[in-house]
Amino acid sequence: MRCRFVAGLSMAIAVSVTAAVAQQSAINGSQGKARRQGALEWALKVNETRGPVRAADVSSRLGKEISSEILGGPTNGADAAYLIFTRMPPGAHGPSLFTLPDDHLYLVLEGKMGVQIGTDKFVAEPFAGVVIPPGIPHEVWNDDTTAETRVFEVIAPGSSRNVMAILKPAQPRKVENAAQYIRSPKVPARNDLKPGLNGARFAGRDLGTAEQMRIDSTLPGSAGPSPHVHKFTQVYFETEGETTLTYGLLTYRLPKYSIAIIPPGVVHTNSNKTNAVERHAVLLLNEPPDRAEPFDVEVEFKRNVGEPK
Numbered sequence: 001m002r003c004r005f006v007a008g009l010s011m012a013i014a015v016s017v018t019a020a021v022a023q024q025s026a027i028n029g030s031q032g033k034a035r036r037q038g039a040l041e042w043a044l045k046v047n048e049t050r051g052p053v054r055a056a057d058v059s060s061r062l063g064k065e066i067s068s069e070i071l072g073g074p075t076n077g078a079d080a081a082y083l084i085f086t087r088m089p090p091g092a093h094g095p096s097l098f099t100l101p102d103d104h105l106y107l108v109l110e111g112k113m114g115v116q117i118g119t120d121k122f123v124a125e126p127f128a129g130v131v132i133p134p135g136i137p138h139e140v141w142n143d144d145t146t147a148e149t150r151v152f153e154v155i156a157p158g159s160s161r162n163v164m165a166i167l168k169p170a171q172p173r174k175v176e177n178a179a180q181y182i183r184s185p186k187v188p189a190r191n192d193l194k195p196g197l198n199g200a201r202f203a204g205r206d207l208g209t210a211e212q213m214r215i216d217s218t219l220p221g222s223a224g225p226s227p228h229v230h231k232f233t234q235v236y237f238e239t240e241g242e243t244t245l246t247y248g249l250l251t252y253r254l255p256k257y258s259i260a261i262i263p264p265g266v267v268h269t270n271s272n273k274t275n276a277v278e279r280h281a282v283l284l285l286n287e288p289p290d291r292a293e294p295f296d297v298e299v300e301f302k303r304n305v306g307e308p309k
Contacts (some may be wrong), residue, residue, distance in 0.1 A: 001074050002121060002307065017075060018119065018157075020189070020282060028082060032304055033281060035117075035258075038170075039169075039177045040095040040096060040098055040164065040169060041067060041095060041096075041166045042066075042068060042094065042095045042164065042167070043065055043067055043068060044068050044069075044070060044084075044164070044258040045067070045068070045069050045070070045145070046069075046070045046073075046075065046076055047069055047070060047071045047072075047076065047214070048076070048277035050077075050274065052077075052189045052247055052252070052260055052261050052262065052266075053245065053247075053252045053254060053258060053259070053260050053261075054071055054072075054258065054259055055255070055257065055258040055259075056069055056085035056257040056258070056259070057069055057085075057129070058087075060256055062087055063089065064091070064092065064117055065087045065089070065092055066086060066087065066089070066093070066094055066142075067087045068084050068085070068087075068115075068123075068153070069084065069085045069086075069136060070082060070083070070084055070163070071084065071085055071237075071259045072232065072235070072259060072261050073158055073163065074158045074160075074161045075161055077261050078207075078233065078235070078261050078285075078288065079158070079233070079237055080156060080157055080158060080232075080233045080285035081154050081155060081156035081157060081158045081211070081233075081235075081283070081285050082141070082153070082154065082155040082156075082158050082163055083152075083153075083237070083259060083261070083283075084152070084153040084154070085150070085151075085152060085153075085257065085259075085296060086147070086150070086151045086152075086153055087148060087150055088113070088140075088141070088142035088148065088149040088151070089142065089145075089148055090120075090140075090142055090144050090145050090148070091142065091143070091145070092141065092142050092146065093139070093140075093142075093163065093308065094139060094140045094141060095137060095139070095167060096169065096171045097116065097137050097138065097139045097147055097165045097169070097171070097172060097306055098138070098139070098168055098169055098170050099134070099135050099136060099137055099138075099167075099168050099170045100132070100133055100134060100135075100155060100166055100167060101135070101155050101157055101166055102120075102135050102155050102158065102159050102166065103131070103132065103133060103134060103154070103155070103157075103203075103209050103210070103211060104131075104132040104138065104153070104154070104155050105129065105130070105131050105132070105153065105155075105202070105203060105209070105211065105213055106129065106130040106131075106132075106140065106151050106152070106153050106154075107127075107128075107129050107152040107153075107213070107215075107237075107239075107281055107307060108124045108125060108126050108128045108129075108130075108149065108150075108151055109150040109151060109152060109239055109257075110126060110144060110147075110149065110150040111126070111144060111147045111148055111150060112124065112125050112126075112142070112143070112147075112149060112284045113128075113130075113140050113141070113142065113149050113151055113184075114140065114141045114142065115130055115138065115139070115140045115141075115177040116137075116138060116139045116140075116172075117130075117132065117136060117138050117140070117175055117181055118136065118137055118138075118172060118173055118174055118175030118178050119172045119174050119175070119178075120175065120178040122178075122179070122182050123143075124182060125184075127184070127200075127215065128182060128184045129182075129183040129184070129185075129202030129203065129205070129207060129213065130181060130182055130183070131180055131181050131183055131203045131208070131213075133181075133200060133208065133287070135173070135291060136175055136181070137172060137173060138248050139210070147204070148274060151180070152237050152281060154211065154213065155213045156210070156285060157210075157285075157286070159209065163174070165176045166276045167186070167206030171222045172206045181278075183202040183203070183207075184235070185200040185201060185202060186200060187200045187215050187217065187279070188200070188217055189241065190219075190277050191216070193217055193219050194219075194276065195219060195222050196218070196222055196223070196224075196256035197216045197217075197218060197222075197225075198217040198218070199214045199215070199216050199217075199282075200215045200217075201213070201214040201215055202214060202215075204284075204287055205259065205287050205289060206294070210286040210287060211283060211284065211285055211286055211287065212282075212283065212284035212286075212287040213281065213282070213283050214281070214282050215239065215279055215280070215281055215282070215284050216279065216280055217277060217278070217279045217288040218243070218271075218272040218278055218279075219272065219283070220272055220274060220275050220276060220277070221268070221271070221272065222269045222271070222272050223270070224269045224271060224296055225269055225270065225296055225298075226269065226298050226299075227246060227269045227277040227298070227299045227300075227301070228267070228268070228269065228287070228296040228297055228298050228299055229264075229265050229266065229267055229268075229297050229299055230264065230295055230296055230297065231265075232263065232266050232284055232285055232286055232288065233262065233263055233264060233283075233284075233285040233287070234262040234268070234282065234283065234284055234285070235259065235260065235261055235262070235281075235283040235285065236254060236259065236260040236262070236270065236280045236281070236282060237257075237258050237259045237260075237280060237281040237283075238255060238257060238258050238259075238278070238279075238280045239256065239257075239279045240255065240277065240278060240279040240280055241274055241276045241277055241278030241279065242254060242255045242257060242272075242274050243270045243272055243278050243280055244258065244269065244271050244272070244273045245260050245268065245269075245270050246267075246270065246271075247260070247266060247267075248266055248267055248268070254270075254280070260300055267299045
């Protein structure tokens with residue numbers, strides 16, 4: 001009798017423990033699901049390279065979630081914006097619907113990017129820009145089943161040193177004329193390029209943003225303007241081929257998916273010294289509001305200090 005009682009008691013305890021574990025697992029699962037639905041998750045890493053030029057990491061194996069790399073920001077060399085290179089594997093989503101107090105600009109580099117703006121959904125293809133003003137609910141994803149999507153993102157003016165602190169969960173709401181935030185200026189094909197810079201602009205003062213964003217394309221042997229300075233930060237992000245950057249007295253090669261951050265007052269220019277077409281995104285942070293003020297002030301290199309005139 002005692003043995004049967006002990007065995008029965010053990011079985012009851014085991015059943016109770018199993019039920020408790022199952023109940024707690026269900027609670028944990030529901031809490032985890034709630035956290036996933038209510039919290040904003042974004043896998044961000046910071047590029048630790050020092051100096052004006054740094055390359056995005058395209059060699060690391062991509063998992064099932066998006067991977068975003070802060071190439072420049074308030075903590076690593078770009079005071080005026082977060083400059084982010086994002087890779088989205090097939091089926092991956094960015095942070096769930098959210099708003100920012102800053103402008104949020106996307107430039108699609110490869111693949112296709114789904115984007116929800118308010119309650120409307122769109123597909124942005126390569127060389128499309130998406131320009132989201134402050135306070136507009138939005139979300140992006142990759143709906144493709146096979147191809148990776150690559151995107152260059154800008155959050156400006158980078159109003160916090162902790163980018164996640166300024167992302168706020170949002171509910172869908174109708175945004176009037178949401179399609180106006182999808183920008184697809186014509187980026188010229190090779191046969192349409194002329195000597196010098198060939199610009200296609202996505203954003204600027206006259207388009208509703210303090211930041212100017214465009215793509216400049218050059219033929220082999222073409223150069224940008226004469227060495228010059230300006231009062232704002234300028235950014236180059238190479239999207240195709242390679243440009244050569246003159247930065248003060250230094251010269252840098254800027255291959256595909258590399259970025260150059262040029263602070264105010266630094267003498268610079270760029271040129272295409274390769275045998276192929278090159279294209280790079282250009283950011284002015286911020287574009288001067290006074291159109292009468294010269295953007296670029298030309299600089300002339302004359303002689304070493306102390307040399308006779």
